[in-house]
Amino acid sequence: xxxxTQNPRYLITxxxxxxxxxxxxxxxxxxxxxxxxxPGLGLRQIYYSMNVEVTDKGDVPEGYKVSRKEKxxxxxxxxxxxxxxxxxxxxxSQLAGGRETQYFGPGTRLLVL
Amino acid sequence: AQTVTxxxxxxxxxxxxxxxxxxxxxTSESDYYLFWYKQPPSRQMILVIRQEAYKQQNATxxxxxxxxxxxxxxxxxxxSDSQLGDAAMYFxxxxxxHSNYQLIWGAGTKLIIKP
Numbered sequence: 001x002x003x004x005t006q007n008p009r010y011l012i013t014x015x016x017x018x019x020x021x022x023x024x025x026x027x028x029x030x031x032x033x034x035x036x037x038x039p040g041l042g043l044r045q046i047y048y049s050m051n052v053e054v055t056d057k058g059d060v061p062e063g064y065k066v067s068r069k070e071k072x073x074x075x076x077x078x079x080x081x082x083x084x085x086x087x088x089x090x091x092x093s094q095l096a097g098g099r100e101t102q103y104f105g106p107g108t109r110l111l112v113l
Numbered sequence: 114a115q116t117v118t119x120x121x122x123x124x125x126x127x128x129x130x131x132x133x134x135x136x137x138x139x140t141s142e143s144d145y146y147l148f149w150y151k152q153p154p155s156r157q158m159i160l161v162i163r164q165e166a167y168k169q170q171n172a173t174x175x176x177x178x179x180x181x182x183x184x185x186x187x188x189x190x191x192x193s194d195s196q197l198g199d200a201a202m203y204f205x206x207x208x209x210x211h212s213n214y215q216l217i218w219g220a221g222t223k224l225i226i227k228p
Contacts, residue, residue, distance in 0.1 A: 042220045
């Protein structure tokens with residue numbers, strides 16, 4: 001089954017404790033992206049990757065890191081989480097090309113205490 | 114920069130009736146895509162319908178259709194014969210045809226279906 005998977009789905013952590021949210025897709029998509037969703041704001045892009053070893057900042061990159069060592073994986077790293085990073089996070093992927101549809105993972109709900 | 118505005122935080126409709134959700138956007142580009150996504154309580158993002166800006170014909174998907182007014186930069190979603198399973202958050206999103214595939218999102222409209 002073609003899908004985007006994220007782990008963990010739920011995470012409660014404390015300020016300053018490094019964490020990684022994994023994202024994996026099995027569709028051989030070149031493009032991958034991370035968004036965060038906050039009430040009243042819709043989704044905002046954090047980072048994106050056009051292909052392996054090619055990443056760039058989105059609209060809200062502060063406090064996050066990413067890497068793209070393999071085509072299928074695009075982990076999101078919070079080196080020192082803060083309470084303002086409490087949010088719902090989505091990973092998405094698509095084939096290269098403007099007409100392609102973007103597929104979303106199930107979301108990761110993060111609470112930083 | 115492009116922006117997407119959904120002016121209705123919440124809408125309600127009687128089951129089997131028709132409801133229209135509004136979306137406006139701002140862009141200086143002529144080539145782009147518009148989307149409606151549904152987010153049920155499971156939080157999964159589900160694509161409902163998409164519209165290419167170069168197409169004059171409004172997109173339809175079963176009970177879902179859009180009213181795309183390019184000059185007015187308006188992109189509304191009409192849901193016919195509303196069903197209880199349609200209850201969800203609905204998001205309007207914009208994507209340039211020439212950028213990094215980034216989706217620009219509205220704030221969402223919560224749709225309530227009354228039985």
